[in-house]
Amino acid sequence: MVTIELRDMVRISDFDDEFDGIDRVCSYRPTAYYFIKQRNPAYDGVHFLRNGIFPLGLLERVEQYLKDNRIKYDVIDSRGPAQRLELSCKVLKLRPYQEKAVTEFNKKGIGILNATTGAGKTFLTLEIIRRFATPTIIYVPTKVLLYQWKNEVEKNLGIHCGIIGDGECVVCPVTVAMYQTVAKVIQDNAFTKYVVDEWSMEKDATELKGREDTIVSFMKGVSLSVMDECHTVAARTFIKATINTPSRYKLGLSATSLMRPDGANLAVIAGCGEVFMNITTSELIKDGYLSPLLVKIVSLDKMDKKLKDKELDGKAEYQRIKDEYVQGKDRNKYVVEETKKLLLEEKRTVLVLVTEIAHGRELRKLLEADLGRPVQFLFGQTSGKKRMKVIDELKSGNENLVISTSIFEYGLDIPRLDGLVIASPSKSMIKTIQRVGRILRIHDGKKNAKIVDFDDVNADYFREHFMERMIFYSGEPEFTLEYDGKRKDILALVHREKEVTQFLWEWERKKGRR
Numbered sequence: 001m002v003t004i005e006l007r008d009m010v011r012i013s014d015f016d017d018e019f020d021g022i023d024r025v026c027s028y029r030p031t032a033y034y035f036i037k038q039r040n041p042a043y044d045g046v047h048f049l050r051n052g053i054f055p056l057g058l059l060e061r062v063e064q065y066l067k068d069n070r071i072k073y074d075v076i077d078s079r080g081p082a083q084r085l086e087l088s089c090k091v092l093k094l095r096p097y098q099e100k101a102v103t104e105f106n107k108k109g110i111g112i113l114n115a116t117t118g119a120g121k122t123f124l125t126l127e128i129i130r131r132f133a134t135p136t137i138i139y140v141p142t143k144v145l146l147y148q149w150k151n152e153v154e155k156n157l158g159i160h161c162g163i164i165g166d167g168e169c170v171v172c173p174v175t176v177a178m179y180q181t182v183a184k185v186i187q188d189n190a191f192t193k194y195v196v197d198e199w200s201m202e203k204d205a206t207e208l209k210g211r212e213d214t215i216v217s218f219m220k221g222v223s224l225s226v227m228d229e230c231h232t233v234a235a236r237t238f239i240k241a242t243i244n245t246p247s248r249y250k251l252g253l254s255a256t257s258l259m260r261p262d263g264a265n266l267a268v269i270a271g272c273g274e275v276f277m278n279i280t281t282s283e284l285i286k287d288g289y290l291s292p293l294l295v296k297i298v299s300l301d302k303m304d305k306k307l308k309d310k311e312l313d314g315k316a317e318y319q320r321i322k323d324e325y326v327q328g329k330d331r332n333k334y335v336v337e338e339t340k341k342l343l344l345e346e347k348r349t350v351l352v353l354v355t356e357i358a359h360g361r362e363l364r365k366l367l368e369a370d371l372g373r374p375v376q377f378l379f380g381q382t383s384g385k386k387r388m389k390v391i392d393e394l395k396s397g398n399e400n401l402v403i404s405t406s407i408f409e410y411g412l413d414i415p416r417l418d419g420l421v422i423a424s425p426s427k428s429m430i431k432t433i434q435r436v437g438r439i440l441r442i443h444d445g446k447k448n449a450k451i452v453d454f455d456d457v458n459a460d461y462f463r464e465h466f467m468e469r470m471i472f473y474s475g476e477p478e479f480t481l482e483y484d485g486k487r488k489d490i491l492a493l494v495h496r497e498k499e500v501t502q503f504l505w506e507w508e509r510k511k512g513r514r
Helices: 016-025 033-037 056-068 096-108 122-133 143-157 179-183 212-220 235-243 264-270 282-288 315-326 331-343 355-370 384-396 429-437 460-477 487-512
Strands: 002-006 008-012 073-075 112-114 136-140 160-166 167-171 174-178 224-227 251-256 276-281 293-299 352-353 376-378 399-402 419-422 451-457 481-483
Touching: 002 056, 002 122, 002 264, 008 056, 008 376, 016 056, 016 293, 016 384, 033 487, 056 112, 056 264, 073 112, 096 112, 096 235, 096 276, 096 376, 112 122, 112 264, 122 136, 122 143, 122 224, 136 143, 136 179, 143 160, 143 384, 160 179, 167 355, 179 235, 224 235, 282 429, 293 331, 315 355, 331 352, 331 355, 331 419, 331 451, 355 376, 429 460, 451 460, 460 481
Parallel strands: 002 073, 112 251, 112 276, 136 174, 136 224, 160 174, 224 251, 293 451, 293 481, 352 399, 352 419, 376 399, 419 451
Antiparallel strands: 002 008, 160 167
């Protein structure tokens, strides 16, 4: 009989005959697999079963494999009881779907809550922390979220919250920490050695010399780990932080948890467990928990500059032409005009999202010239304190316009925001969903939210990106679409691609469960 013992990790014994099958459900190949294998012929993907040990997040999947194959097994829980904290705060009042999520997590003790932005993941998590009343670490990927979580913990739980990141290292029974900061003190091991990072994260320059032992000691005593925006974290950084936090309870929070383009869905599951509940955008709009959304598509068919696929010859040439097109005078003119309409005619509080710092600076210069006043632009090097100051001004209504890079795509909680301009094209479904979520939270006097996106008709490659975003917009029954170009033509294209898209989404989900 196979024996499974629960400790910091899961130890499995007497499984020699089933090694290949169990190893298969604990492994994945990243999208860069064949490229890596060309450089390293011995590379065989990422295997989380090492010397009879695998991460706690994969336990459900291993048990399912054993059940499916009618293999008898026994589970021994050798973990000690979780330490208790004295929390005297009041019970937090939850919405019905939030209460259901808390109840489900209480039953399982591990898993991912896949809930759209604006569902109140932070608030319901605070109630989980209150009910479990145990030493807790909350992992976040950005400085904005670092301070946002700290403020929410202190406001709602009435306790001092520790902080690790953005130059700070103060440990308390409930502490919020940046993944990338904690990962600095963890050495690579058998679980992280072959994990590939295919995207970059916000830099954090926190100096940890002399404080490593404090962090490691705290991690060993943690009983509840919360992994916010778990889908956004570079895979190796995520694994180093989460798997090496030996907590009994693990909660992943995301709006798009198993849609990673790098093929590392299994890495998220290894650190957090399986998805235990889904809450969609349209469900919450229909029930009145999120604002109705208008999506205005501006056709750029009259732009002089054209960009065809034949011009894209190599990565460097692609970047040069992309910068020339996306940041060009013609396209920026449309972006500035649409921003001014939202701001001045519709009296909205507007977020303009860009992907390049140079683009943001150019748009700031153009908008400042037209508006006759300073315009805030936030990017990776902007300090956490400066970001929080701008956020506070937006929340209070003292500021109604900000330009930002991707640092504002995740976890931003400013209910007053009701206008969004997608200034830079992106085909990432994760980015699109996260961007939309920035403006859907309800607020007094807020009738609806509005997005302005651009159809790059004259740029073949970016037209494909637009079509990906359009498929998402048109797939949400509670979104209202407004297209100023050939509406019938574009919607006909979207209709024909929906079946393909549905197939791809299902394929991504299945790939995440291999």
